[in-house]
Amino acid sequence: MIWLFVLLWPLLGVKPEGLEVATTFSVWWKIAAGCSILLVLRQLNSIGVFNFFTKPIGSVAVGMQRASTTVPMVVWAFLLLAFAIAYPHLFGRYAQDVAINCMVYICLGLGLNIVVGLAGMLDLGYIAFYGLGAYTYALLSVTYKISFWLCLPLSAAVAGLGACIIGYCSMRMRGDYLAIVTLGFAEIVRMVFNNWMSLTNGPNGITGIKAPGIYWPDFTNGMTFEHLWLKKLSLIYYVILALVVFTIIAVYRLNHSRIGRAWEAIREDETAAEVMGIPTFYMKLLAYCTGACFGGMAGAFYAARMRFVSPESFTFLESAMVLSMVVLGGMGSIPGVILGALALIALPEIFRDFELYRMLVFGGVMTLMMLFRPQGLLPPKRSMKADKKD
Amino acid sequence: MEYFFQQLINGITLGSVYALIALGYTMVYGIIQLINFAHGEFFAAGGYVGVIFMSYLLSQGAPAWVCLSGSLILAMAYCAMLAMAVEKVAYKPLRNSSRLSVLLSALGMSIFLQNGLMLTQGVYDKAYPTELTQGGFEFGNVMLSYMQLFIISLTAFLLVALNFLVFKTRMGKAMRSTAQDKIMSALVGINSNRIISMTFAIGAGLAAAAGIMVGLYYGSVRYDMGFVPGIKAFAAAVLGGIGNITGAMIGGFIIGMVEIFAAGYISGEYKDVFAFVILIGVLYFRPSGIMGENVDDTRV
Numbered sequence: 131m132i133w134l135f136v137l138l139w140p141l142l143g144v145k146p147e148g149l150e151v152a153t154t155f156s157v158w159w160k161i162a163a164g165c166s167i168l169l170v171l172r173q174l175n176s177i178g179v180f181n182f183f184t185k186p187i188g189s190v191a192v193g194m195q196r197a198s199t200t201v202p203m204v205v206w207a208f209l210l211l212a213f214a215i216a217y218p219h220l221f222g223r224y225a226q227d228v229a230i231n232c233m234v235y236i237c238l239g240l241g242l243n244i245v246v247g248l249a250g251m252l253d254l255g256y257i258a259f260y261g262l263g264a265y266t267y268a269l270l271s272v273t274y275k276i277s278f279w280l281c282l283p284l285s286a287a288v289a290g291l292g293a294c295i296i297g298y299c300s301m302r303m304r305g306d307y308l309a310i311v312t313l314g315f316a317e318i319v320r321m322v323f324n325n326w327m328s329l330t331n332g333p334n335g336i337t338g339i340k341a342p343g344i345y346w347p348d349f350t351n352g353m354t355f356e357h358l359w360l361k362k363l364s365l366i367y368y369v370i371l372a373l374v375v376f377t378i379i380a381v382y383r384l385n386h387s388r389i390g391r392a393w394e395a396i397r398e399d400e401t402a403a404e405v406m407g408i409p410t411f412y413m414k415l416l417a418y419c420t421g422a423c424f425g426g427m428a429g430a431f432y433a434a435r436m437r438f439v440s441p442e443s444f445t446f447l448e449s450a451m452v453l454s455m456v457v458l459g460g461m462g463s464i465p466g467v468i469l470g471a472l473a474l475i476a477l478p479e480i481f482r483d484f485e486l487y488r489m490l491v492f493g494g495v496m497t498l499m500m501l502f503r504p505q506g507l508l509p510p511k512r513s514m515k516a517d518k519k520d
Numbered sequence: 521m522e523y524f525f526q527q528l529i530n531g532i533t534l535g536s537v538y539a540l541i542a543l544g545y546t547m548v549y550g551i552i553q554l555i556n557f558a559h560g561e562f563f564a565a566g567g568y569v570g571v572i573f574m575s576y577l578l579s580q581g582a583p584a585w586v587c588l589s590g591s592l593i594l595a596m597a598y599c600a601m602l603a604m605a606v607e608k609v610a611y612k613p614l615r616n617s618s619r620l621s622v623l624l625s626a627l628g629m630s631i632f633l634q635n636g637l638m639l640t641q642g643v644y645d646k647a648y649p650t651e652l653t654q655g656g657f658e659f660g661n662v663m664l665s666y667m668q669l670f671i672i673s674l675t676a677f678l679l680v681a682l683n684f685l686v687f688k689t690r691m692g693k694a695m696r697s698t699a700q701d702k703i704m705s706a707l708v709g710i711n712s713n714r715i716i717s718m719t720f721a722i723g724a725g726l727a728a729a730a731g732i733m734v735g736l737y738y739g740s741v742r743y744d745m746g747f748v749p750g751i752k753a754f755a756a757a758v759l760g761g762i763g764n765i766t767g768a769m770i771g772g773f774i775i776g777m778v779e780i781f782a783a784g785y786i787s788g789e790y791k792d793v794f795a796f797v798i799l800i801g802v803l804y805f806r807p808s809g810i811m812g813e814n815v816d817d818t819r820v
Contacts, residue, residue: 252620254627299804306555307803309623310754314796317751325789446747450631457624490635496628497610500621 165494214371218364226363230435232475233370234428239455239467240381241424246453247462247510248390249417250397252309254449255296255316259289259422261323261444263429268336268439269329278342282430289426290419292319297418301411316449323441335440342369342434366435373431377424381464384420393417394462447489454496460506469508522661527784528777533668533737535776536675540730541753542760542768543682544723550699550763551719553619557626558606559727560750561633562599566728567741568637569595571646574732578649587649588670595732596725603724604717606633612713630746638743645740671733678726679769685722686765695719699763748792752779755799774798 218226238260245253263285270276270284300311323330330336384390392413395403404410433439451474459470478488499506541563548556573591582590610629614622656665686692697705698715706712734749735741756775760767775795783791 250620252623299800303803306553306619306623307758310555310751310758311800311803313751314755314799317748318793318796321790321793447631450627453624454628486639487635489631490639493628493631493633493635497625497632498628500617500625500628501610501613504617504621 168498211375215368218367223363226367228476228479230363230367230370232471233374234432234435235452235455235471235475236374236468237370237377237428237431238425238452239459239471240377240464241421241428242452243421243456243462243464243467244381244384244393244417244424245421246456247460247467248385248393248397249414250393251414251418252306253312253418253421254309254446254453255312255314255319256421256425256452257444257446257449258312258316258319259293259425260429260432260448261319261439261441262289262292262422263426264433264439264443265323265330265336265429266426267430267433268339271339271433272336275340278340278430278434282427285430286423286426289429290423293419293422294415297415301414301418313446313449316444316446320441320444323444330441333441335438335442337438339433339437339439341366341437370431370435373427377427378464378468381424385464389413389416397462450496451492454492457496458499458506460508460510463506463508463510466506466508466510470506473507523784525659525662527780529662529664529668531777531780532773533671533776534780535773536672537730537733537737537772538749538753538756538776539769539772540675540678540726540733541749542756542772543679543765544727545754546757546760546762546765546768547695547719547723549757551695551716552611552615554611554622554626555754556720556723557623557630557750558610558633559723559753560746561630561637562603562724562746563727563731563734563749564637564741564743564746565602565633566595566599566724566731567735567745568641568646568731568743569598569728570732570735571648571741575649578651584651592674592729592732595728599724599728599731600721603720607717607720612716634744634746641743643743645742647740648735650739667736671737674729674733678729682722682726682765691715691718751799752792752795755795755802758799759802 217229221229238256241259242253242256245251245256266285266288267278267281270281271278276284296312296315300308300315303311324333326332392403392408395406395408396410396413400410432443455470455474456467457470458473459468460466474492541559544559544562545556548554548559570591573594574587577587577590606629610625611622614625654666656663656668658664684692686695694705694710694715695718697708698710698712702712730749731741731746734745752775753772756771757768758771759774760769760771762768775798778794778798779791782794786794
């Protein structure tokens with residue numbers, strides 16, 4: 131680690147105008163300090179300085195776990211849901227905004243989790259499907275004035291169709307090749323968004339997208355149904371909450387079905403799975419398309435919430451961010467992905483002053499996670515062999 | 521016809537840049553089967569080191585050849601060391617874990633380096649000194665600038681040197697044998713860790729040279745310039761048959777040509793798309809590439 135810092139130093143200190151150490155130093159000492167603190171903590175932990183602290187915590191955690199398992203999962207789920215429903219009434223606009231952002235990424239992360247976590251295919255172009263969904267709703271809304279609720283499944287379908295097309299070409303590849311092809315595909319999609327002026331308005335993006343609307347009974351004059359645009363943030367919040375709940379249930383059900391087991395079998399050993407009679411090609415294609423559908427739905431919501439889409443929102447960096455959520459939280463586990471999304475979206479909001487370092491930390495965390503805890507923060511119960519050689 | 525020849529020259533210039541970057545990908549992939557996502561960042565870092573030292577030397581009144589060769593050597597040496605450090609930190613501990621972990625680690629490293637570059641060097645383009653790049657030969661209306669000549673000849677030199685290194689020296693022999701079977705070559709006394717480090721260093725050095733060339737050719741460098749050329753160079757490496765050095769060179773030239781001709785004759789806006797389409801097409805129809813008949817036998 132120290133090697134890297136020593137070597138990075140000259141590049142950072144030198145500028146064409148001459149040596150300019152001040153600004154560089156201000157950047158670098160923070161990073162170096164952060165890393166060395168982590169390192170020291172790790173060292174101390176390994177020699178057992180924190181035992182007096184971690185042991186009681188650990189036993190408490192075990193006790194909590196026992197208590198939580200005695201109360202059925204459903205109760206916890208309902209408590210959580212109740213909190214989520216009450217959330218907009220408890221917190222202000224800013225917190226709601228952050229929460230909405232988080233939930234969009236939870237949707238995306240769960241979708242990607244199907245592809246990466248369950249089926250074990252590294253997809254670096256996931257954001258393309260998010261983009262496809264967003265543009266589908268944007269175009270349908272602006273040109274044909276079709277309502278959000280109709281467009282939501284349509285967006286999912288378009289994203290799924292796109293995934294089918296690219297998946298059909300690339301499912302025979304494994305590992306690295308698949309990663310690079312999906313990355314290439316995402317770049318192609320972004321370039322098409324960027325250059326197809328007549329349809330997508332190029333880099334300027336599409337404006338004037340309608341917010342989702344609902345019919346609300348109005349009792350003032352007998353009973354009529356009034357069409358209401360959900361422009362208020364707290365109402366938008368409920369839309370995404372519903373989407374997240376739907377996604378969680380769907381992913382959970384998929385995970386615990388025959389299909390989910392087939393996916394996990396493919397992840398563990400594709401050849402063995404094929405020998406056991408799993409149609410690996412179709413299963414992988416199915417995983418890819420299902421994941422893309424959730425991405426497309428999240429995309430449609432994103433378009434409806436921002437009421438603006440542009441190719442800028444669908445770059446490779448976004449893909450990497452969603453991927454790092456899945457990896458950070460624990461590939462294949464639903465609570466893990468939710469935790470990952472919360473960590474990567476909500477924490478930077480708290481440490482607003484370090485905004486610039488966000489992506490830097492993403493990159494560093496991704497590498498460090500792979501080095502020290504490749505299975506993520508909350509690994510799934512049906513565990514995978516993280517250290518298996520491909 | 522003149523337009524065609526002009527495009528041909530431009531294509532060769534761009535192709536030689538891609539070929540240099542692709543070599544790094546192909547060598548690393550050949551030896552440890554890893555797509556080194558951070559490779560594009562070595563390319564960008566090389567461009568930055570180049571611009572820094574070139575403007576420094578120029579402001580000290582050094583002659584042009586000193587500026588060029590000095591900054592080239594410095595950038596290559598620096599990026600080689602950087603690559604070795606990255607390899608030690610991010611890849612070596614993961615030698616025996618799953619492919620997915622290593623790939624994600626590489627991706628994380630790429631984001632880390634790119635953002636480190638952005639934070640310390642700023643988000644704006646950094647301009648290369650233009651004095652060195654003026655002038656050229658003219659044949660009718662076809663123009664071959666000194667810059668293009670420099671790029672092409674330097675690439676040719678580096679490629680010949682690399683071929684010599686890999687196919688004629690002891691170290692090249694060790695690299696080839698490590699690529700074929702790591703355990704067996706360790707048994708006969710080859711230090712495979714050292715060989716892997718060297719492979720990273722050589723690849724990154726070539727990428728740094730390419731970074732300087734691109735900086736000189738387009739006149740500026742940017743912190744995120746490593747990404748797209750990196751992917752295109754990977755496409756080139758795959759096109760030529762990954763792990764195959766000659767293949768990577770040929771692939772690089774093909775991708776460069778295709779890009780320039782597609783931009784010239786079909787559509788400039790979609791020029792980046794063609795490289796990706798070729799990548800997907802090649803992987804679909806001929807996963808082992810043009811030169812690689814069987815990936816296992818032809819690595820490095």
